[in-house]
Amino acid sequence: MALGLITKFNHYNILIVSLCVCWSSAVDITALTNVGNITGSIEDINVGPNTVKISAYLGIPFAEPPIDSLRFSKPRPKPKFNETFLARNYGASCHQFKPFWDTSTDTDYQNEDCLYLNVFSPDTEQSGKKYAVLVWIHGGSFLFGAGRMRPCNILAAYGQVIVVSINYRLGVFGFLSSENGAAGGNYGLWDQHLALEWVKNNIAGFGGDTTKITVFGESAGSVAVMFQAIYPGNENLFQRVIAESGSVNADWAVTKDPASKLKKYAARLSCTRSSLEDTVACLKSIKNPTEMTSKSDLTFSAGLLDWCPTIDNDFITKERIEALNNPTHETQLTYFNQLDLIMGTTRFESDQFLLNEPEYESTFINESATMTDVEMAIRAVIFRSLSRIYHPDLVQFILAEVIFQYNNFKDPFDKNLCMQQLENYVTDVEFFVPTYKALESHAYEKNSSKTYQYEFNQLNPFRPHHPWMTGAVHADQLKYVFGSVYMMSQNETVRNTEWSLAKTLMRYWTNFAKSGNPNTPVPLDVFWETYDRQARKYIYLKSGEIEVRSNLNRRRAEFWTNYLQGLIKKYSDLKQEKPICNPTSDAVIVTSYLMMLVVGITFNSLTLI
Numbered sequence: 055m056a057l058g059l060i061t062k063f064n065h066y067n068i069l070i071v072s073l074c075v076c077w078s079s080a081v082d083i084t085a086l087t088n089v090g091n092i093t094g095s096i097e098d099i100n101v102g103p104n105t106v107k108i109s110a111y112l113g114i115p116f117a118e119p120p121i122d123s124l125r126f127s128k129p130r131p132k133p134k135f136n137e138t139f140l141a142r143n144y145g146a147s148c149h150q151f152k153p154f155w156d157t158s159t160d161t162d163y164q165n166e167d168c169l170y171l172n173v174f175s176p177d178t179e180q181s182g183k184k185y186a187v188l189v190w191i192h193g194g195s196f197l198f199g200a201g202r203m204r205p206c207n208i209l210a211a212y213g214q215v216i217v218v219s220i221n222y223r224l225g226v227f228g229f230l231s232s233e234n235g236a237a238g239g240n241y242g243l244w245d246q247h248l249a250l251e252w253v254k255n256n257i258a259g260f261g262g263d264t265t266k267i268t269v270f271g272e273s274a275g276s277v278a279v280m281f282q283a284i285y286p287g288n289e290n291l292f293q294r295v296i297a298e299s300g301s302v303n304a305d306w307a308v309t310k311d312p313a314s315k316l317k318k319y320a321a322r323l324s325c326t327r328s329s330l331e332d333t334v335a336c337l338k339s340i341k342n343p344t345e346m347t348s349k350s351d352l353t354f355s356a357g358l359l360d361w362c363p364t365i366d367n368d369f370i371t372k373e374r375i376e377a378l379n380n381p382t383h384e385t386q387l388t389y390f391n392q393l394d395l396i397m398g399t400t401r402f403e404s405d406q407f408l409l410n411e412p413e414y415e416s417t418f419i420n421e422s423a424t425m426t427d428v429e430m431a432i433r434a435v436i437f438r439s440l441s442r443i444y445h446p447d448l449v450q451f452i453l454a455e456v457i458f459q460y461n462n463f464k465d466p467f468d469k470n471l472c473m474q475q476l477e478n479y480v481t482d483v484e485f486f487v488p489t490y491k492a493l494e495s496h497a498y499e500k501n502s503s504k505t506y507q508y509e510f511n512q513l514n515p516f517r518p519h520h521p522w523m524t525g526a527v528h529a530d531q532l533k534y535v536f537g538s539v540y541m542m543s544q545n546e547t548v549r550n551t552e553w554s555l556a557k558t559l560m561r562y563w564t565n566f567a568k569s570g571n572p573n574t575p576v577p578l579d580v581f582w583e584t585y586d587r588q589a590r591k592y593i594y595l596k597s598g599e600i601e602v603r604s605n606l607n608r609r610r611a612e613f614w615t616n617y618l619q620g621l622i623k624k625y626s627d628l629k630q631e632k633p634i635c636n637p638t639s640d641a642v643i644v645t646s647y648l649m650m651l652v653v654g655i656t657f658n659s660l661t662l663i
């Protein structure tokens with residue numbers, strides 16, 4: 055995700071603050087692992103106002119380089135090191151369009167040989183103490199990012215946990231699929247799986263407790279975390295999951311029709327062949343991976359959502375995804391149901407994604423756009439969005455109902471309220487409702503595991519906002535989760551408020567990693583109650599307003615899960631009665647199309663995320 059960051063947010067100067075590491079004081083430390091000895095550095099780092107020591111092991115290869123014959127293949131484990139491995143520098147990032155984090159102070163480079171992980175451990179004395187482990191899977195639409203993108207050392211030091219960040223293959227290298235044996239797809243997910251195996255087998259050497267491993271991620275990283283959590287082959291590799299703003303049952307989590315994308319892509323690289331096998335062989339033989347990346351944007355600038363996970367009936371099955379939507383199918387999810395789970399969303403997940411809509415400049419932020427312009431633009435966005443999910447006839451059947459739900463009835467002449475409703479729509483469809491369904495599924499039959507929900511809503515004080523944006527947007531919680539917020543303000547009042555919230559989030563997250571319960575071992579002011587299907591309690595995370603609430607967005611959740619499902623059932627019943635042509639729905643279709651055409655809206659297939 056987070057494409058908007060690259061295209062339009064650059065001038066807003068969102069900094070992923072680089073860590074203040076005092077290299078001069080670095081001292082070697084060697085971890086004895088099952089793959090051999092690994093030497094990292096003990097560093098002094100800033101944790102809020104304090105300076106503390108942390109061990110950092112950077113750029114550890116966990117797989118054979120996925121190049122040549124291993125391109126478009128499952129990763130192979132790296133054999134044992136023959137001599138001590140020096141883990142002093144980050145490994146290369148996987149190939150991607152220009153990275154969207156701050157590269158001005160960063161010597162980042164990309165390479166197809168990119169399967170490296172980093173370990174940050176509070177264990178600087180090899181005291182024999184055991185630490186809980188958090189493994190971070192970064193987001194970025196399955197197209198961007200790297201483990202190094204977030205400073206993981208503050209969280210490790212503050213929470214006294216080990217934090218591991220990993221790279222996985224992105225874009226075509228991570229997800230190209232032929233839907234047959236030629237190119238199986240999901241290499242990026244297999245990379246993550248292999249990294250998780252590596253952590254399980256080796257983290258004890260860094261002081262890690264292999265019975266307390268949590269996988270956490272955000273956005274596409276959260277989708278990845280959920281794919282790992284419902285994959286039975288991960289049994290025993292980890293015990294808990296934190297999924298921030300993303301679930302596998304969202305429509306954008308899985309690429310539709312990957313083989314036709316592969317063919318379209320192959321044509322650009324002059325690799326069209328009569329069989330998919332030969333086409334893939336040709337793509338494997340291309341020597342220039344930078345060119346392969348730069349030509350991989352098929353339907354949207356920067357290839358947004360072209361290269362996501364695919365149903366391969368190996369790592370991913372349709373049944374397991376569906377089981378999240380329908381808890382009575384839980385037998386598919388035995389492993390998932392045993393994991394402790396935190397899932398949550400931000401108040402407005404949508405802001406960046408609306409940047410990709412053609413109406414963004416012309417209407418939403420255009421001061422002279424009229425209320426009618428705004429209403430028509432909102433209708434167009436909702437129409438396109440539904441069309442990505444449902445059959446065109448069904449879209450026509452439900453369109454008016456959906457638009458009605460997201461009408462602004464408070465003050466119909468207030469553009470900002472209208473925009474807020476559109477923000478709610480995108481939040482619901484792409485993030486909140488899939489998350490809600492996954493929570494309901496996880497909480498369906500309570501055995502030993504726990505379920506927790508959060509909503510994060512701290513308005514980012516370091517970024518300008520549109521007047522309708524009155525709460526946190528996508529990814530806003532990360533600078534708190536990783537404790538990097540302290541360095542972002544010179545103003546002491548702001549700095550202390552923000553740091554206080556960061557400490558709260560880091561404490562809940564690391565408590566959970568240690569015990570499966572965000573409230574222990576270090577108690578906080580607010581006791582975060584578990585989620586169940588009656589009260590649906592969740593924690594509201596905002597500076598000065600942290601509290602347990604109930605039934606987040608209840609009406610919106612009910613609309614999508616019950617009301618709309620009923621309507622969809624009615625539609626399929628009607629279709630069975632009159633399979634050829636239904637005059638009522640035809641009238642609806644014609645009217646709606648006319649309305650769209652009148653205002654000159656083009657039905658292109660731009661994707662939202």
Ligand SMILES: *[C@@H]1O[C@H](CO)[C@@H](O)[C@H](O)[C@H]1NC(C)=O
Nearest residue numbers: 084086090091135136137138
């Ligand atoms: C790893 O380090 C330990 C302790 O220094 C040493 O005994 C052992 O031989 C080393 N192993 C390898 C494979 O170098």
Ligand SMILES: *[C@@H]1O[C@H](CO)[C@@H](O)[C@H](O)[C@H]1NC(C)=O
Nearest residue numbers: 090115132133134135136137
């Ligand atoms: C270790 O040495 C063996 C034998 O020379 C070699 O095959 C293997 O690739 C080496 N391992 C690494 C990680 O370099």
Ligand SMILES: *[C@@H]1O[C@H](CO)[C@@H](O)[C@H](O)[C@H]1NC(C)=O
Nearest residue numbers: 415416417420422423424427
């Ligand atoms: C802003 O809206 C007005 C009125 O609809 C329109 O004429 C104008 O072209 C728009 N400006 C831009 C930059 O799209």
Ligand SMILES: *[C@@H]1O[C@H](CO)[C@@H](O)[C@H](O)[C@H]1NC(C)=O
Nearest residue numbers: 384387388391392499500501
């Ligand atoms: C929960 O416990 C019940 C009764 O012991 C058992 O039948 C069921 O399979 C368990 N469910 C899961 C998801 O483990």
Ligand SMILES: *[C@@H]1O[C@H](CO)[C@@H](O)[C@H](O)[C@H]1NC(C)=O
Nearest residue numbers: 515544545546547548549551
């Ligand atoms: C710091 O921020 C607070 C809250 O935004 C503001 O009231 C105060 O004036 C600021 N102080 C300085 C010195 O800028």
